[in-house]
Amino acid sequence: MNTVKKITLSVAIILLVLAGLSRLYDFALRHNANLKAAYVQRAKIDAEILFHGPCEPLWMISPAMLDSQTHVRSYNLALSHSDFADNYLHLYFYLKHNKAPKLMFLYVTPESMDANYNTFNTYRFAAFTGDPVVDSVLKECDPGYAKWTAFPFMKYAWYSSKINFDALQGLKHYLQHRTVPYYADGYEPPLQVVWDNHLEEFIQLYPHGYNFEWNKLREKYLCKTIALARQYGIEVVLYESPVLKEALLYQPNRREIVKRIKGIADAYGVEYVQFDKMKIAESRKYFMSTLNLNMEGARIFTDSLGKYISGRLYYNEFIRPHL
Amino acid sequence: MIFNSLIFLCFVVVTVIINYLLPERFRSFFLLFCSLAFIGYYNIESLLAVLVFSLFTFYISRNIRGNRLLYIAGILLNAYAVIMFNYFFATRQGFDFSYAAISFNVNSFIIALGLSFYALQNISYLTEVYFGRWQPELSFKNFVLYNSFFPKVVSGPVMLPREFMPQIDRNVITHERLAAGFNRFLLGLFKKMVLADRLAPAVHSIFDFGDANCGLTTLAGAYLFTIQLYFDFSGYTDMALGIAKMLGYDLKENFNLPLRASSVSEFWRRWHISLISWFTAYVYYPLVYRLRSYKKAAAVAGILATFLISGIWHGIGITFFLWACCHIAYLCFELLTKRMRSGLSEKPSYLFYKLAGIFIVFNAVSFSNIFFRSGSLSSALLMIKSLFSDFFPAGWLHDFIAPLAVGGHQVDEFNFYISIFMAAAFLLFERRINRIANSGGFSFYYTTACVLLIFLLGIFSNGERFIYMQF
Numbered sequence: 001m002n003t004v005k006k007i008t009l010s011v012a013i014i015l016l017v018l019a020g021l022s023r024l025y026d027f028a029l030r031h032n033a034n035l036k037a038a039y040v041q042r043a044k045i046d047a048e049i050l051f052h053g054p055c056e057p058l059w060m061i062s063p064a065m066l067d068s069q070t071h072v073r074s075y076n077l078a079l080s081h082s083d084f085a086d087n088y089l090h091l092y093f094y095l096k097h098n099k100a101p102k103l104m105f106l107y108v109t110p111e112s113m114d115a116n117y118n119t120f121n122t123y124r125f126a127a128f129t130g131d132p133v134v135d136s137v138l139k140e141c142d143p144g145y146a147k148w149t150a151f152p153f154m155k156y157a158w159y160s161s162k163i164n165f166d167a168l169q170g171l172k173h174y175l176q177h178r179t180v181p182y183y184a185d186g187y188e189p190p191l192q193v194v195w196d197n198h199l200e201e202f203i204q205l206y207p208h209g210y211n212f213e214w215n216k217l218r219e220k221y222l223c224k225t226i227a228l229a230r231q232y233g234i235e236v237v238l239y240e241s242p243v244l245k246e247a248l249l250y251q252p253n254r255r256e257i258v259k260r261i262k263g264i265a266d267a268y269g270v271e272y273v274q275f276d277k278m279k280i281a282e283s284r285k286y287f288m289s290t291l292n293l294n295m296e297g298a299r300i301f302t303d304s305l306g307k308y309i310s311g312r313l314y315y316n317e318f319i320r321p322h323l
Numbered sequence: 324m325i326f327n328s329l330i331f332l333c334f335v336v337v338t339v340i341i342n343y344l345l346p347e348r349f350r351s352f353f354l355l356f357c358s359l360a361f362i363g364y365y366n367i368e369s370l371l372a373v374l375v376f377s378l379f380t381f382y383i384s385r386n387i388r389g390n391r392l393l394y395i396a397g398i399l400l401n402a403y404a405v406i407m408f409n410y411f412f413a414t415r416q417g418f419d420f421s422y423a424a425i426s427f428n429v430n431s432f433i434i435a436l437g438l439s440f441y442a443l444q445n446i447s448y449l450t451e452v453y454f455g456r457w458q459p460e461l462s463f464k465n466f467v468l469y470n471s472f473f474p475k476v477v478s479g480p481v482m483l484p485r486e487f488m489p490q491i492d493r494n495v496i497t498h499e500r501l502a503a504g505f506n507r508f509l510l511g512l513f514k515k516m517v518l519a520d521r522l523a524p525a526v527h528s529i530f531d532f533g534d535a536n537c538g539l540t541t542l543a544g545a546y547l548f549t550i551q552l553y554f555d556f557s558g559y560t561d562m563a564l565g566i567a568k569m570l571g572y573d574l575k576e577n578f579n580l581p582l583r584a585s586s587v588s589e590f591w592r593r594w595h596i597s598l599i600s601w602f603t604a605y606v607y608y609p610l611v612y613r614l615r616s617y618k619k620a621a622a623v624a625g626i627l628a629t630f631l632i633s634g635i636w637h638g639i640g641i642t643f644f645l646w647a648c649c650h651i652a653y654l655c656f657e658l659l660t661k662r663m664r665s666g667l668s669e670k671p672s673y674l675f676y677k678l679a680g681i682f683i684v685f686n687a688v689s690f691s692n693i694f695f696r697s698g699s700l701s702s703a704l705l706m707i708k709s710l711f712s713d714f715f716p717a718g719w720l721h722d723f724i725a726p727l728a729v730g731g732h733q734v735d736e737f738n739f740y741i742s743i744f745m746a747a748a749f750l751l752f753e754r755r756i757n758r759i760a761n762s763g764g765f766s767f768y769y770t771t772a773c774v775l776l777i778f779l780l781g782i783f784s785n786g787e788r789f790i791y792m793q794f
Contacts, residue, residue, distance in 0.1 A: 006767045018775075153778055160781060162734065164780070165734045
C-alpha cells in the first residue's frame with residue numbers, strides 16, 4: 001500500500017471510529033441513571049416541590065426527610081459546583097419530561113452571583129447538544145467548546161476526563177437495565193462531614209475580607225431560570241440557607257449584594273427567604289464549611305425548611321424557622 | 324497560543340503547507356514572519372524584546388572582534404536580561420514608569436516569551452564570534468530568525484549558531500522529512516495531552532494542598548511530578564523538533580530516555596541535553612580548564628559553578644538554589660566515589676547494578692524535584708519532613724485517593740488509575756515508540772492509535788501550560 005492510500009485509510013478509520021464513538025457516548029450517557037440531566041429526561045419524577053442550586057442544597061436537603069413532614073413528593077435537582085446557567089438547563093430538561101412542580105426552591109446567595117464561585121459545567125450537557133436551547137447556552141457560557149463541537153467526537157474529547165467514566169457507567173447501566181440512580185431522590189449526603197479549614201484558608205488569602213463581584217451572566221441566567229419556572233406556573237422561592245456568622249466579618253459587601261438579589265426577587269414578584277437568623281449559624285459545630293452545614297446542621301435546617309414549606313402549602317403562611 | 328491548543332494546531336498546519344509550497348528562497352522570510360506573528364500573538368512586549376535583544380546582539384557581534392569590552396558588555400546585557408526576567412518572575416513585581424501619556428510596566432516587558440532561552444543563544448553566538456570560531460552573521464533577518472524561530476522560541480532547545488545558521492539557507496523539505504516531523508509532533512502531543520496533563524491534577528493536589536501529607540503520599544507526589552515534568556518537557560521538545568523538521572530544520576535532541584539513567588551524571592547527559600551542553604561548553608569546561616592544576620577540585624568547582632548558574636537560570640529563589648545544591652551534592656559524590664563504584668559494578672550482575680542505579684537516581688532526582696516544584700521553602704521543608712515521619716499510615720490508599728476526588732467521587736480515581744497505567748505502559752515501551760516516532764515513513768498503526776488515544780484520553784479543555792514556559 002502506498003503512502004497516500006495509507007494516509008487516506010488512516011484518516012477514514014479515525015473519522016469513522018470517532019463518529020462511532022460519538023454515537024456510543026451519546027447512547028451511553030443518556031442511559032446513565034446517575035446523571036441528573038439524563039435521568040430527569042427518562043424517568044417520571046413528577047415531584048410537587050423541587051430544590052435547585054449548587055452543592056449546598058444538594059448536600060443539605062433530603063427529600064425523604066422533608067416528604068415525611070410535608071406529605072408531598074419532592075425532588076432535589078441541585079448539582080455540585082453549578083451556576084445558574086447549569087441550573088437553568090437542568091430545569092429545562094426536567095420540565096421537558098415531567099409535570100411542573102408547585103414550588104421550586106432555588107438557592108441564591110451573594111456567592112452565587114460571583115463568577116469566582118461555582119461554574120458552568122459544560123460536560124454535563126455534551127450528550128444533549130443539538131437541542132437549540134442547550135446549544136445557545138453552551139455558546140454563551142463556553143464559547144471555546146461550542147466552536148469545536150462540530151468536529152467528530154470533539155464534544156466528548158474536550159472534557160474527556162469528566163466524561164469517560166460517565167459513559168462507561170452509562171453503558172453498564174444499560175446492560176444491567178438499571179434505571180434508578182444511586183441517589184434516587186437527588187439528595188447526596190456529603191462525603192466530608194468534618195470542618196474543612198476553608199475559612200482559615202480564606203482569611204489567609206483575604207485578610208481584609210473579600211468583596212463579591214456581581215456577574216452579569218449569572219444575573220441573566222438567574223432571571224431566565226425564574227422566568228422559565230414561572231412560564232410553567234411554578235411558584236419560585238429564592239432562599240439562602242444558614243451561613244456561618246463569623247465568616248460574614250470577612251465579606252464587607254455581602255449586604256449590598258443581598259439587596260441586589262432582593263431587587264431581582266421583587267422585580268419578578270418572588271420571595272427571597274434567608275435562614276440567617278437560625279441559631280445554628282452561630283456555631284462551627286454545625287458546619288463543614290462556611291456555607292455547607294454538616295449532617296447535624298443540615299438535619300436541623302431541613303426540619304425548619306419542612307415547617308416553612310408545610311405552612312406555605314397548607315396554610316399559605318410563613319412559619320418562621322427556629323430562631 | 325500554546326503548543327497544545329487547537330489554534331496552534333491550525334497555525335502549524337497552515338505554516339507547514341505554505342512553507343512547503345513556497346520557493347526555497349522565500350521560506351526564511353515567511354518563517355520569520357510566522358515566528359514574529361507567533362510571538363506577537365503571545366504579547367507585543369515579547370515581540371519587542373526579541374527584536375531589541377537581537378538588534379543589540381547583532382550590532383555588537385559585528386564589532387566584537389578584538390574588543391573585549393564590547394564582548395563583556397554583550398554577555399552582561401544578555402545575562403542581565405535572564406536575571407531580571409527570573410527576578411521579576413520570582414517576585415511578580417515591576418516598576419511602573421509614567422511619562423506624560425505614556426505609562427509602561429517593566430514587569431510585563433521583562434516577562435517575555437523565551438527570553439532566557441534566546442539570551443543563552445546570544446551569549447554563545449557572541450562567544451563564538453569573539454573567539455573567531457564563527458563568522459558574524461551578515462543578515463539581520465537570519466539572526467532574528469535564529470532567535471525567534473517559533474518551534475524553539477518558547478522553551479528551546481538551545482541551539483548554537485553552527486547548529487542552526489547553516490540550515491537557514493539550505494532548507495530542504497522532503498516527503499520523508501514531513502512524515503518524520505509529523506510522527507515526532509504526534510508523539511509530543513500525545514505525551515503532553517495524554518500523559519503529562521493527566522498526571523497534573525494528582526501532582527497539584529499533593530503539592531498545593533498537601534499540608535498534612537504522610538510520607539508515602541509525598542514520595543508518590545515527588546515521583547509523579549518527576550514523570551509529569553519529563554512528559555511535559557520532552558513532549559514539548561518532540562513537538563518543537565517535529566514542527567521544525569516539517570519546516571526543513573533539524574533541532575537538537577533534548578532528551579534521551581533520562582529516566583533510565585543509572586547515575587546522576589548520566590541523567591544529566593540525557594535530560595535537557597541542549598541546556599546542559601551549553602553550560603558544559605561555556606561554564607564547566609572553561610572553568611575546569613583554568614583550574615586544571617587542582618585536578619578533582621577543579622571538577623568540583625566546575626560542577627558547583629554550572630549548577631549554581633543553572634539554578635539561577637531556572638529561577639531566583641531559595642527553592643531553585645536548594646534544587647541546584649542537591650544536584651551538586653549528587654554529582655560531587657559520584658565524582659569522588661567513582662573508583663569505588665566501578666569496582667562495585669563488577670561484583671553483582673550488571674543487570675542488578677543497572678536496575679539499582681536507575682532506582683537510586685530516580686529517587687534522588689525526585690527528591691530534588693520537591694524543591695523544584697514547591698512554591699516556597701516552608702512547603703518544601705514540610706513535605707520533606709513528612710518523608711521521615713508517619714511514612715505509611717493505615718488506610719493510606721484511601722487517604723491518598725481522597726484529595727484527588729475533588730467533587731468527582733470515583734471519576735477522579737478512575738482518571739488517576741488510567742493516567743498511571745498509560746504512563747507506566749509508555750515508559751515500558753518508550754524505546755520502541757521513539758523508534759517509530761523517529762522513522763521517516765508514515766506509520767498507519769502508530770498514527771491511528773496516537774490520534775484515537777489523544778481524542779479519547781487527551782486533555783483538551785484546560786490544557787496546562789508547559790512547565791518550562793516559565794523559565
